Amino acid sequence: MIKVQCPAKINLFLEVTGKRKDGYHTLATLFAKVNIYDVLEMEANMSGKPELEIADELGFETLSAGPDNLVLKAAAAFFRAFRIGQGVKIRLIKRIPMGAGLGGGSSDAAGTLLGLLKLYDMAPTGARMEKLRKIAKKLGADVPFFLHPANFCLGTGIGDRLKPIKIEKSLPYMVLAWPGVGSPTGPVYTALPPRTRADVLTRKSQLHKLVNQLKRGRSVEEWGGLLFNRLEEAQVPVLEKEVAQARRILAAAGAKGVRMSGSGSSVFGFVASHAEGERVVGRLKGYPWKVYLTSCLG
Numbered sequence: 697m698i699k700v701q702c703p704a705k706i707n708l709f710l711e712v713t714g715k716r717k718d719g720y721h722t723l724a725t726l727f728a729k730v731n732i733y734d735v736l737e738m739e740a741n742m743s744g745k746p747e748l749e750i751a752d753e754l755g756f757e758t759l760s761a762g763p764d765n766l767v768l769k770a771a772a773a774f775f776r777a778f779r780i781g782q783g784v785k786i787r788l789i790k791r792i793p794m795g796a797g798l799g800g801g802s803s804d805a806a807g808t809l810l811g812l813l814k815l816y817d818m819a820p821t822g823a824r825m826e827k828l829r830k831i832a833k834k835l836g837a838d839v840p841f842f843l844h845p846a847n848f849c850l851g852t853g854i855g856d857r858l859k860p861i862k863i864e865k866s867l868p869y870m871v872l873a874w875p876g877v878g879s880p881t882g883p884v885y886t887a888l889p890p891r892t893r894a895d896v897l898t899r900k901s902q903l904h905k906l907v908n909q910l911k912r913g914r915s916v917e918e919w920g921g922l923l924f925n926r927l928e929e930a931q932v933p934v935l936e937k938e939v940a941q942a943r944r945i946l947a948a949a950g951a952k953g954v955r956m957s958g959s960g961s962s963v964f965g966f967v968a969s970h971a972e973g974e975r976v977v978g979r980l981k982g983y984p985w986k987v988y989l990t991s992c993l994g
Contacts, residue, residue, distance in 0.1 A: 697739040698815050702807035703993060704732040704798040705841065706872070706957040706964050709906055710925045711899045712888060716854070720837070721885050724900050725851040726861070726907065727841045729993040730872070734800055735789040736767070736807050738815050743783030746771035752790045754986070759790060766801045766835060770808040773831045778824075780816065793986055795878020797958025799838045806832060806842030847994035850907070865913035867992045869973045871951050872964040874986040875938040879960030887930040899924060916966045920953030928956050935960055942985065949979045 709726040716722060748761045748768050759765070763772075767788055774780065786808065792800030809828045813820055832839040837855040846860030902922055909919035928935065928943075939956055942963040947954045950972065951965025967973040973989040980987050 697737060698811060700736040700738070700807040700811040700814075702734040702736060702792075702800070702803040702842070703729040704792045704800060704803065705729050705838070706798065706870075706962075706992075707925060708923055708955075709903045710927060710958065711896060711903065712885070712891070712926045713852075713896055713900070720854045722853060723851060723855050724903055725855055726903060727838075727849045727851055727855075727858075728867075729842075729847045730798070730870070731990045731993060732792055732798070732872070732988055734792050734804050734807070736804065736811055737787040737789070738811050739785045740815055741783045741785055743785075744781065745783050746775065747783065747785050749785070749787045750790060751787065754790060754793060759788075759794060761788075766805040766839075767808050770805040770831065770835055770839075771812065773835070774809055774812045774828075777827050777831060778816075778818070780812075782816070784812065784815065793874045793878075793962065795880065796874045796962040797879060797956065797960045798874075798962055799842065799958065802836050802838035803842040805835045805839050809843065847992065848910075850903075861907060861911070863910050863913075863994060866994065867910070868916050868952075868966045868968060869970055869989060869991050870964050870966050871946065871949075871973050871976045871980075872957075872962055872988045872990055873942050873946060873980060873983075874962040875942050876984055876986065877934050877938050877961055879932075879934050879939070881959040883932055884927055884930045884935065884959040887932045888927065889929055889931065891926070899926070916952045916968075920966065923953045923955045925955050925957070927959050930959075939963060942983075945980065945983070946976070949976045951976055 711724045714722040750761045832843045840856045848861040850859040906922035939960050946965045954965035
C-alpha cells in the first residue's frame with residue numbers, strides 16, 4: 697500500500713481576462729500550494745478496476761464515491777492510457793473542504809495519477825508524464841497545477857498553462873477560514889460584473905509587481921496590498937454574505953492581505969508569526985467556521 701498527500705491551494709492573485717467560445721473563462725492567476733491535505737491510500741488488487749472508499753473527516757457533507765468522483769475519473773483515465781490489467785482499492789481521507797476554492801478535488805485527481813504511477817512501479821519518464829498532463833487537462837482546469845512539482849505557478853489560459861515561480865524566502869504563516877458554505881463556481885463566474893480592458897491590463901501589471909516582491913523576499917506589508925481576486929466582485933449571495941463577513945472579521949483580527957481563494961468560499965490572510973496566528977484563530981472560535989493556521993508550501 698502507498699499513501700499520497702494531496703495539498704490544497706490558494707490563489708494569491710486571480711484576474712479574469714476573457715471568455716472562450718467554449719464557455720471557459722481565461723485567467724491570470726498565481727497559484728500556491730498550502731499545508732492542508734487530503735490523503736489517498738492505494739492498494740493494488742486483481743479486481744480489474746478502480747474502487748473508491750471515502751473517509752470524510754470534515755462531517756459537513758457526503759462526497760459521492762461513484763463514477764462522478766474525480767478520483768475515480770482520474771483512475772479510469774490512467775487505466776485506459778496505460779492499459780492496466782490489475783485493479784486498485786483507493787481510500788480517500790477527506791480533509792480539504794469542498795466548494796471552498798481550495799482545489800481539493802483537483803488535487804485528489806492529480807494525486808491519483810501520480811500515486812498510480814508509483815503503485816505500479818512505473819518510472820516518471822517524460823513520455824509518461826506527458827500522458828498524465830493530457831489526462832489532467834481533461835479532468836479540470838486546476839488539475840495540471842497539482843500535477844506540477846512547483847509550489848508556486850503563474851497560470852494563464854484557463855489556469856492550465858503554467859509557469860513555475862521560484863520564491864526563495866518562505867511566506868508568512870496564514871490563517872485560512874472556511875465559513876462552512878460551499879460556493880458554486882459556475883454561478884460565480886456568470887455573476888461577475890463587466891470589466892474594462894484597461895482595468896484588466898492594470899491588474900495584470902499588478903500581478904507582475906506581486907511576483908517581483910515575492911521573489912525578492914519582501915514582507916507582507918509590502919506585497920499584501922497587491923493580492924487580488926476579481927471573483928470577489930461576483931454578485932452571488934454566498935460571496936456577498938458569508939465570504940464578505942469572513943473577510944471583514946479576518947482583517948479586523950489582524951490578518952494582512954485578506955482575500956478569497958478561487959471562486960470561494962474560503963478566505964485567507966497572513967500573520968507575522970505562529971503565535972500571532974494562534975491569537976487570530978482564537979478570535980475566530982466563536983464563528984461556525986473551519987479555521988486553519990497553516991502556510992504555503994516551500
